[in-house]
Amino acid sequence: MPRIIRVLSLMIIVPALLLAACGEDTPDDGRLRVVATIAPVGALAHAVAGDTIRLNVLVKAGVDPHEYEVNAADSRTIANAQVILRNDLGVDAFLDKALKNNKGTLVTLTDGLTLREAPEEDEGKDPHVWHDPRNDIAMVDAILKALSAAAPEHAATFEANARQYQDRLRAVDIEVKAIIDTIPAANRKMVTDHDAFGYFTARYGLTVIGTVIPGTSTSAEPSAAEIAALVQAIRREGVRAIFAESSVDPKVAKRVAEETNIRIVDDLYGDSLGAPGSGAETVDGMLLSNARKIAEALR
Ligand SMILES: [Zn+2]
Structure with missing residues (x-):
């Protein structure tokens, strides 16, 4: 390659790499600045807006939101956001502390939904x-x-994307039901890591016999008494598998599986989504991935 071309291509490549490396600290590019608290909320926002907005998801794939705490970079991102999308109901409570300097619009996506009660150990509603x-x-x-409302110039794009994704979700609802229906009725019993699947099991006719982590x-x-009670329930109900989650340490779940001599599936998506390229980085992909793993283990 002639030297001049090499120098010219470096002049193009190097700044591009620097920009990519800087991520959220890159200068304002005029796009709407949106923050989503957890991975499922971020994925829904991405489905609606794609790259039209500048979307920052605080809790990345594979990270447990219940244990998350905002860092200094998150605080800056939140303070700078024009729209903040949150789930609420405790799963993204880490946001609350960081909200005092925020001037953007705060949107609580669970407002108006029909919510499940949280189990006895917890107060309030189930956030999942x-x-x-x-x-x-x-x-x-x-x-x-x-x-x-925040970026009316893109409203038509948002609308088209939203309607298309809602059609996709309707199709996935039917597909998940068909997958779960392949499990014999007597086998539709689950033990999960924490109580994250109440909405899923209520929708598709499964029963959660117990959870490894209470609540x-x-x-x-x-x-020790809770684990002993869980072991007993698994034996009594003939539960065929324990489902641990991608974002939770499966140590205790593994112990219970060994003691009861049943199978463990340790990569269900409870509070997180899959890594980019896994096929489960979207909400529809995550639902299908979970349904297939559950059906495969319980059939
Ligand atoms: Zn959870």
């Missing part, structure tokens, strides 16, 4: 709404409304 596609369809509407958060530790 995204495991029922009907909730995702409603949340897409809320995102569409908020983004269209809808991941921060509690099971006592």
